[in-house]
Structure formats: C-alpha cells, structure tokens
Amino acid sequence: MIPAVTMTKKSNQISQLIYALTFSVSIILCTTLLSCSDENIEDRTVKAEAILTSIYADTDSTFIIGEEPYGKIDFIQDEDSVVTIDIYLENFPPNSIHSVHIHSGSCSQPGMHWNLGQDMMTYYCTEESLGIPWNKPRAGDVGNVSVSYDGTGFFSLKTDLWKLSTLDSRDIIGLSIIVHDTQDDFIGECEPSHDHTHTHPNAKVACGSIELIP
Numbered sequence: 279m280i281p282a283v284t285m286t287k288k289s290n291q292i293s294q295l296i297y298a299l300t301f302s303v304s305i306i307l308c309t310t311l312l313s314c315s316d317e318n319i320e321d322r323t324v325k326a327e328a329i330l331t332s333i334y335a336d337t338d339s340t341f342i343i344g345e346e347p348y349g350k351i352d353f354i355q356d357e358d359s360v361v362t363i364d365i366y367l368e369n370f371p372p373n374s375i376h377s378v379h380i381h382s383g384s385c386s387q388p389g390m391h392w393n394l395g396q397d398m399m400t401y402y403c404t405e406e407s408l409g410i411p412w413n414k415p416r417a418g419d420v421g422n423v424s425v426s427y428d429g430t431g432f433f434s435l436k437t438d439l440w441k442l443s444t445l446d447s448r449d450i451i452g453l454s455i456i457v458h459d460t461q462d463d464f465i466g467e468c469e470p471s472h473d474h475t476h477t478h479p480n481a482k483v484a485c486g487s488i489e490l491i492p
C-alpha cells in the first residue's frame with residue numbers, strides 16, 4: 279500500500295505539471311492570436327505614392343516652378359478603408375497657393391478631372407466624405423496647398439470617397455495627380471447659383487502618377 283504522504287506528494291506534482299502546461303499553452307495562444315491580429319491590421323493597410331515632376335509636355339504649362347525635385351504625395355488606406363493623402367511640395371515659388379486635382383490619363387497625356395467614373399456634370403459638393411460635405415465640385419478635387427517663404431508646402435486630407443487598389447470606380451491607383459499654377463475657388467464653385475459653363479484656365483505645373491507601394 280502507498281503511504282498517504284507519498285500519494286499527496288504525487289498528486290501535487292501532477293497538479294503543478296497541469297498548471298505549468300496550461301499556463302504555457304495560454305501564453306503561446308495569446309502570443310499567436312495577438313501577432314495574428316497585428317498582421318491582419320498591417321495586411322489591410324495599402325500604400326501608394328506619386329513623385330512630382332514638371333509637366334511641360336502639356337501645352338497650357340509654360341510656368342517654370344523652380345529647380346527639381348518638386349516633392350511627393352503619399353497615400354495610405356487604413357484598416358477602415360479611409361484614405362489619407364499627404365502632399366509635400368518643394369521648390370515652388372515662395373508664398374504661393376496651388377490647387378491639386380486627380381486627373382484621368384497619364385502625366386504625359388492628362389485627361390479630364392477624375393470624377394469617380396461619373397461625367398463632369400456630376401457634382402460632389404454636397405456628397406459626404408467621412409460624414410461631412412465634400413465641398414468641392416469634383417470627387418478628384420483635392421484642395422489648395424499653401425507654399426511658405428521657403429518654397430515648401432504641406433497639405434493633408436482624409437476621405438472615404440477614394441480607395442486604393444479596389445479595382446472599381448473608386449480606385450485612384452494609376453491616375454495622375456496634378457498641381458496647378460494658381461488656387462481654385464472650390465467654395466464658390468459649390469454655390470448653388472454658380473454658373474458652371476465658364477472655362478478654368480489654370481496651367482498644370484507638376485504631375486505624378488499614383489502608384490502602389492508593394
């Protein structure tokens with residue numbers, strides 16, 4: 279017969295072993311699950327960029343903006359499918375303001391303003407972007423970038439109107455993003471009384487192709 283003291287010792291050792299095993303398994307599971315969820319968040323993030331070069335190929339552009347480089351534009355689509363655009367201009371004329379639009383076509387042969395696959399008669403002024411009105415006529419109207427005394431300018435915007443790499447009408451990959459000579463009156467263009475029949479003479483001065491970053 280095994281003495282009662284030895285029995286208790288043995289069962290204590292077994293419970294300690296079970297406890298140690300359970301603890302190790304929990305640690306491994308937690309670590310795996312956490313790293314998995316981190317990877318998933320990282321997996322759902324999409325990045326793109328556009329490197330700005332001069333666009334002298336275009337007939338309406340004779341304006342010399344300065345010495346290259348002209349800056350770059352970063353795009354990031356987060357796990358909630360919200361796209362952030364960060365525009366960094368450099369070597370632009372000091373104390374100037376420039377409108378930026380997304381255009382169809384390439385930088386050597388730019389087309390019309392990109393308008394989410396809709397024609398130019400479709401206006402996005404009251405369309406919601408992240409719950410507030412877009413306030414610009416076209417879906418591809420980005421905004422006006424102010425350049426400071428040193429020739430650099432920064433502009434940032436978040437929107438859920440555009441997407442990266444979704445291969446549908448909201449996808450901006452492969453389109454051109456163009457910096458113009460002067461600023462646009464986006465608010466005035468969105469006034470209900472605005473007459474949209476006039477032309478928009480605003481030379482294209484720099485352009486970049488929106489390309490995915492692998």
Ligand SMILES: [Cu+2]
Nearest residue numbers: 379381456458
């Ligand atoms: Cu434009």
